[in-house]
Amino acid sequence: MEKKIYTALGLMSGTSLDGVDVAVIETDGEEVFAFGQSGCLDFDEEIVALKLAVKAALEWKFSGPPPNSLQAGSEFTDAKHIQAIEELFQEHTGLKEDVDVIGYHGQTVYHLPPQGGVKGQTLQLGSGQSLAANFGIPCVYDFRSDDVRAGGQGAPLAPIYHQALCRYSNLFGRVAVVNIGGVSNVTLVDGEKPLIATDCGPGNGPLNSWMELKGVGSYDKDGRLSWAGDVDLDRVNRWLERDFFKRPIPRSADRYDFDVLPDMRDMSIENGAATLASFCAHAIARDMKKYNPETIVVCGGGRHNPAIMGMLDMHTNGKVLKAEDVGWDGDALEAQAFAYLAVRKLRDLPISFPGTTGVAMPMTGGVIVKP
Numbered sequence: 001m002e003k004k005i006y007t008a009l010g011l012m013s014g015t016s017l018d019g020v021d022v023a024v025i026e027t028d029g030e031e032v033f034a035f036g037q038s039g040c041l042d043f044d045e046e047i048v049a050l051k052l053a054v055k056a057a058l059e060w061k062f063s064g065p066p067p068n069s070l071q072a073g074s075e076f077t078d079a080k081h082i083q084a085i086e087e088l089f090q091e092h093t094g095l096k097e098d099v100d101v102i103g104y105h106g107q108t109v110y111h112l113p114p115q116g117g118v119k120g121q122t123l124q125l126g127s128g129q130s131l132a133a134n135f136g137i138p139c140v141y142d143f144r145s146d147d148v149r150a151g152g153q154g155a156p157l158a159p160i161y162h163q164a165l166c167r168y169s170n171l172f173g174r175v176a177v178v179n180i181g182g183v184s185n186v187t188l189v190d191g192e193k194p195l196i197a198t199d200c201g202p203g204n205g206p207l208n209s210w211m212e213l214k215g216v217g218s219y220d221k222d223g224r225l226s227w228a229g230d231v232d233l234d235r236v237n238r239w240l241e242r243d244f245f246k247r248p249i250p251r252s253a254d255r256y257d258f259d260v261l262p263d264m265r266d267m268s269i270e271n272g273a274a275t276l277a278s279f280c281a282h283a284i285a286r287d288m289k290k291y292n293p294e295t296i297v298v299c300g301g302g303r304h305n306p307a308i309m310g311m312l313d314m315h316t317n318g319k320v321l322k323a324e325d326v327g328w329d330g331d332a333l334e335a336q337a338f339a340y341l342a343v344r345k346l347r348d349l350p351i352s353f354p355g356t357t358g359v360a361m362p363m364t365g366g367v368i369v370k371p
């Protein structure tokens with residue numbers, strides 16, 4: 001039987017809370033055949049509903065009745081994702097008619113990994129029903145809950161897409177695909193060998209918080225401050241002693257798991273930024289060390305920070321490349337991943353694996369909503 005090739009639209013609003021990425025790919029859920037249109041809707045000051053939801057979720061920790069602000073956060077999430085899709089459809093006439101399925105990650109507001117035999121919990125705001133009804137297109141959402149219910153970490157989920165991308169681009173040998181978003185994660189691809197993946201630790205999250213705390217913007221644009229400062233390696237080594245880093249891989253993180261700012265009160269802005277960039281690079285390098293990848297492809301916003309990229313190069317043996325160097329779109333890649341995962345769900349193909357989330361058996365995940 002001939003396999004159907006889907007035009008799939010994926011959506012990602014990451015832990016940095018800076019906007020919605022939307023991207024289209026052509027795929028049968030196994031191979032990637034083509035990259036399609038992509039776009040980004042930046043969040044503006046209206047984001048307050050989402051910030052309140054994240055704050056409330058951090059205090060709630062899945063204990064007792066859910067806070068009311070989650071409903072407002074969920075409505076905001078749906079509205080912004082609908083707007084992001086509408087803008088893409090307006091820009092590209094005929095695209096709406098072509099899209100077969102939407103993969104909607106939603107907004108993670110809290111992620112609690114499994115611990116000591118107790119299953120984890122994870123919450124992504126947003127309802128697939130809203131998107132399916134709004135566009136009259138089937139939507140797959142809530143990708144992480146099945147894995148978590150089965151005892152997995154619930155993250156990372158992009159690894160199977162990373163492997164498909166390596167096939168698409170004929171990247172052979174030991175390849176590490178690194179994402180540096182709010183949190184950082186890595187997938188180790190070695191042809192069709194079982195995938196190994198994990199969240200590594202902080203991405204840009206603590207650095208963004210540091211910039212906000214110091215009143216110098218929401219992120220370190222082009223790594224100017226990280227580049228200008230001196231790294232306090234003792235501090236980095238101390239932070240790397242924290243419990244998160246003692247957990248075996250695969251492990252997953254919440255964006256707020258790396259709150260080292262209280263330990264930085266005596267630091268200058270530049271030295272603090274350099275030290276946080278080093279914390280990020282060390283966390284990634286140590287998870288890859290054992291696998292000694294020959295090629296390291298970096299996606300996510302952190303690839304724009306030359307201090308992080310330089311330190312990653314310094315602490316690894318492989319060749320460090322940006323996603324664009326191998327023909328990928330480092331901003332759209334996570335949204336593409338959820339387009340791919342949506343098609344895998346439609347085809348009942350696994351999206352998480354023992355080596356990527358620690359789940360006992362490969363399994364599919366997500367909820368399908370028909371319009």
Ligand SMILES: Nc1ncnc2c1ncn2[C@@H]1O[C@H](COP(=O)(O)OP(=O)(O)OP(=O)(O)O)[C@@H](O)[C@H]1O
Pocket residue numbers: 013014015016017018179180181182183184203204205208218219220221222223299300301302304305334
């Ligand atoms: N030009 C730049 N210079 C330095 N850093 C940048 C630049 N552009 C983006 N970033 C960093 O990248 C972050 C956004 O990265 P990205 O969009 O990959 O994160 P995310 O998808 O929200 O997070 P996650 O992958 O953890 O869910 C910004 O908050 C900023 O810290």
Ligand SMILES: CC(=O)N[C@H]1[C@@H]2OC[C@@H](O2)[C@@H](O)[C@@H]1O[C@H](C)C(=O)O
Pocket residue numbers: 014015108111122154155156157158159179181182183184185199252253334
């Ligand atoms: C719980 C959650 O939303 N995790 C995100 C986050 O952002 C990066 C890292 O932490 C990764 O584990 C995951 O996203 C990517 C897309 C993933 O699942 O592969």
